[in-house]
Amino acid sequence: MMLRPRWIGALIFALLLAAGFAWLGQWQLERAVESGKAVEAPTETVLPLAKVAAPSSPLRDATVGQLVEFTGAFVPGDYQLLEGRLNDGRSGWWVVGHLTLQRDGQPVALAVARGWAPDEASAKAAMARLANESADPQRVVGRILPDEQPQVPDKSDPTAMKSLGVGQLYNLWTGVDGVDVYAAYVVERGAPAGLVQIDSPPPIAQTELNWLNVFYAVEWIIFAGFAVFLWYRLVRDAKEREDELRELEAQEAQTAGNVQAERLE
Numbered sequence: 190m191m192l193r194p195r196w197i198g199a200l201i202f203a204l205l206l207a208a209g210f211a212w213l214g215q216w217q218l219e220r221a222v223e224s225g226k227a228v229e230a231p232t233e234t235v236l237p238l239a240k241v242a243a244p245s246s247p248l249r250d251a252t253v254g255q256l257v258e259f260t261g262a263f264v265p266g267d268y269q270l271l272e273g274r275l276n277d278g279r280s281g282w283w284v285v286g287h288l289t290l291q292r293d294g295q296p297v298a299l300a301v302a303r304g305w306a307p308d309e310a311s312a313k314a315a316m317a318r319l320a321n322e323s324a325d326p327q328r329v330v331g332r333i334l335p336d337e338q339p340q341v342p343d344k345s346d347p348t349a350m351k352s353l354g355v356g357q358l359y360n361l362w363t364g365v366d367g368v369d370v371y372a373a374y375v376v377e378r379g380a381p382a383g384l385v386q387i388d389s390p391p392p393i394a395q396t397e398l399n400w401l402n403v404f405y406a407v408e409w410i411i412f413a414g415f416a417v418f419l420w421y422r423l424v425r426d427a428k429e430r431e432d433e434l435r436e437l438e439a440q441e442a443q444t445a446g447n448v449q450a451e452r453l454e
Contacts, residue, residue, distance in 0.1 A: 203420035207413040214409035221402035232256060232391045235330055238290075244297045244369035248335045254392035257333050257375065261290030261299065262324045267362045268316045273351045276305040276388050282312035284384060285353060285374070286319065287362045288329070298365050300358050300374035301329060304384025315383035331375040332389045 238259040241252045267287030274283045284306065288299045303319070306312035339354035350357065353374050359365060376389040 199420055199423065203416045206416040210409045210413035210416065214406040214413065217402045217406035217409060221400070221406065232332075238299075238333070238375075239292060242333060242371060242373055244292065244371050246372060248333065248373050252333065253335060255333055256330065256378070258328060258330045259290055259299075260326050260328050261288040262326045263288050263301070263319070263322070264363065265320045265322060265324055268319055269350060269358060269361060270309070270312050270316065271302075271350050271353060272309070274305060274387075276385065279307060281305050281307045282309055283353070283387065284312055284316050284319065284381075285358065287358070287365075289368075292369075296368050298359065298362065298368050298370040300353060300355050300371070301331065302353065302374060302376045302387055304377070304380030305387045306384055311383065315381065318383060319381060329375070329377055330379075331377040332391075333373050333375050334389075336372050336374065 232254045233256060235256045235258050238257040241255050241257050242248055264287045269285045271283040271285055273280055275281075282305065284303050286301045286303050288301045289296050290299060291297070304315065306315060336355045337352040339350075339357045340352045355370060355372055355374060359370050376387050378386070378389075380386040
């Protein structure tokens, strides 16, 4: 049935039609990718901290990873160590400081990750040097990141810190009663003596697909499958009609044969 010239021709036509629909679907997908909007924030342009974040407020998604600048003074005795921090794939320690800056004439506390050390001894030595520095105001440039959730400390060392939770640090800092605090921290660009700069790459740009083109692409693919399915249904329906006709003819022939045999008797 399917090998008859008429149906072979119809199959070729259906396949060509399906190929055309499939090509249109692929073209629509390419259009969806090409016309997708890259969600990029100018994170590498250094902006004043006051334009990016406010105390006691979470960071907006568009500002996560933004390079910021500000002027403030580090509190010499308020340095903490964070263990298990990766830097270029190596585990080590962060030295995190408590910086005080002025906003609208009021002091505000900010956590600043100043640098990384490969071992605890180096981190403690750098922390001791920083604790002896003067508390003079200085300009800081770094990448602002959202507050991390505090982790449950290990039973072996309950004082060890592995995440930069601003609330946890706030409880350890001195002179912060009634002082606002940023619900974020800054990774300092550069590092003090004895520490390695913390690797803090810019956030990865995301791409939004043009979903209208994606919808059209799916439609064309469905049309391609329907073209072949329609050919199959037409062939099957034609075969069923022919089978019914043959069965009807056979029944009529059998009836006629029975009538003739009865007459001869």
